[in-house]
Amino acid sequence: MTGQRSRWIALGTLVLAVLLIAVDATVLGLAIPSLTEDLRPTSTQLLWIGDSYSFVLAGLLVTMGTLGDRIGRKRLLLIGAAAFGLMSVLAAYATSPVMLIAARGLLGVAGATLMPSTLSIIRNLFTDDRERTLAIGVWGAMASAGAAVGPVVGGLLLEHFWWGSVFLINVPVMVLLIAVGAVTLPESRDPSPGPWDLASAALSLVGVVSLVYAVKELAAGAGWPTVLAGLVVGVAALTWFVRRQLRLPVPLVDVRLFADRAFTGAVLAQLLAILGLSALAFFMSQFLQLVQGLRPLEAGVRELPATAGAVLFGLVAGAVARRWSPRATVTAGLAAIGVAMAAVLGLRTGIGFLPVGLGMFVVGAGAGLALTVTADIVLSSAPKEKAGAASAVSETSYELGAALGIALLGSIITGYYRGAVTLPAGVPEDVASAARDSLGGAVTSAGGLPAEVTEAVLSAARDTFVDGMRLGSAVGAVLLLAAAGTAWVLLRRPGHRVSEPS
Numbered sequence: 001m002t003g004q005r006s007r008w009i010a011l012g013t014l015v016l017a018v019l020l021i022a023v024d025a026t027v028l029g030l031a032i033p034s035l036t037e038d039l040r041p042t043s044t045q046l047l048w049i050g051d052s053y054s055f056v057l058a059g060l061l062v063t064m065g066t067l068g069d070r071i072g073r074k075r076l077l078l079i080g081a082a083a084f085g086l087m088s089v090l091a092a093y094a095t096s097p098v099m100l101i102a103a104r105g106l107l108g109v110a111g112a113t114l115m116p117s118t119l120s121i122i123r124n125l126f127t128d129d130r131e132r133t134l135a136i137g138v139w140g141a142m143a144s145a146g147a148a149v150g151p152v153v154g155g156l157l158l159e160h161f162w163w164g165s166v167f168l169i170n171v172p173v174m175v176l177l178i179a180v181g182a183v184t185l186p187e188s189r190d191p192s193p194g195p196w197d198l199a200s201a202a203l204s205l206v207g208v209v210s211l212v213y214a215v216k217e218l219a220a221g222a223g224w225p226t227v228l229a230g231l232v233v234g235v236a237a238l239t240w241f242v243r244r245q246l247r248l249p250v251p252l253v254d255v256r257l258f259a260d261r262a263f264t265g266a267v268l269a270q271l272l273a274i275l276g277l278s279a280l281a282f283f284m285s286q287f288l289q290l291v292q293g294l295r296p297l298e299a300g301v302r303e304l305p306a307t308a309g310a311v312l313f314g315l316v317a318g319a320v321a322r323r324w325s326p327r328a329t330v331t332a333g334l335a336a337i338g339v340a341m342a343a344v345l346g347l348r349t350g351i352g353f354l355p356v357g358l359g360m361f362v363v364g365a366g367a368g369l370a371l372t373v374t375a376d377i378v379l380s381s382a383p384k385e386k387a388g389a390a391s392a393v394s395e396t397s398y399e400l401g402a403a404l405g406i407a408l409l410g411s412i413i414t415g416y417y418r419g420a421v422t423l424p425a426g427v428p429e430d431v432a433s434a435a436r437d438s439l440g441g442a443v444t445s446a447g448g449l450p451a452e453v454t455e456a457v458l459s460a461a462r463d464t465f466v467d468g469m470r471l472g473s474a475v476g477a478v479l480l481l482a483a484a485g486t487a488w489v490l491l492r493r494p495g496h497r498v499s500e501p502s
Helices: 002-039 043-071 073-092 097-125 129-160 170-184 198-219 224-247 255-259 261-291 296-302 304-324 326-346 353-381 384-420 429-437 439-448 451-490
Strands: none
Touching: 002 043, 002 073, 002 097, 002 129, 002 170, 002 261, 002 296, 002 439, 043 073, 043 097, 043 198, 043 384, 043 439, 073 097, 073 170, 097 129, 129 296, 129 353, 198 224, 198 384, 224 255, 255 261, 261 296, 261 326, 261 353, 261 384, 261 439, 261 451, 296 304, 296 353, 304 326, 304 353, 326 353, 326 451, 353 384, 384 451, 429 439, 429 451, 439 451
């Protein structure tokens, strides 16, 4: 009984890190309007602020996951927690967009040490299939709970303090994680890890970042030389990476895992589910505050239905998968997100809370179903001693999805806005330039104009931004519905079963 109790106490400690990452991701979207007013970033810098964290995190997760297998997952988790707290302070006191982008990138380095450690420690703590499924459900539910806490706490902070306060909330959570984790968490590592391959680590980082950069530039309308250069470098680096892993006696990542159709389908489903979620959350916060004029706390409350759906359906995902099969559950979850994103086509500036809340609930419910089951598939597909590497692949799909969501759909929305916004005649050139660059620029710069001109500028900017959201969401809906079909095909092998909870 004592051993069983200690496992669940350790799980409670682990979810502190998950809670923090979820809170950190959620509050940034709410802080965008206020930091835009203070730091005056361009629309391109704003996208980099949103996704520099995920870029770096996606590129380093595999490396850090295997590092945890070698030096100890508990040790890496505690080191990462300390670094995350320090980098949060740097981000909070950033004095320019470039400094904030750099601080967010350093947060990504620290975050890359946290996330693989949580899932891999869970994999080693809970060897029983039934307990592991329940533990992963708790892990996913707490991630969703963090998304719930983030908007409310972030909204309260932004009502009374400057935008940097949303980063400072990381510090006490990290202190608590270090203090409790040092006592409650067991140490685990791969008993035969082999040497740590720096060349493979560099190739994975260059490959992931180059590919995401190319997608971002393509969506933003950059010239083909820039896009092709990113694609060529990314594909070449990842091809070299894969070939190197197949030759090494102890690879950084066992790429043969991808020969398992269920593993590949689960990773792909995770990536595309997060792609849709991240883009929608990033721009919905701007819509609620900059288009509908809500205060940060009000906007945070409006986003709670997504969290409620994710928590509820994440907790019951195991039972649903046992009744329907993992294949049907993941497919249904992805399709639900796709349908909800398609519903954004009916978005208008004066839309009420009920349709927005319903759509957000459906998105959260779909994510709760898909992500909980796919996490279980990924972990159960890997040998216990390779849990860090397998969970790092899973987390890479999460963060790559977040980076691609903001880069791809965000660039589509921004590109449409820049090309389509039409301002009234007589607007001063400095105001017009800021208003043509982004919605935040329009809101910030138009305040000193005569009332009727201000209203005309804001009306044009808000309507164009909403049109851009419709276009970006249409693309996202197509991707998510295609992902649902792909999951149905790739997960058709009935080898993976979600066990009954104990």
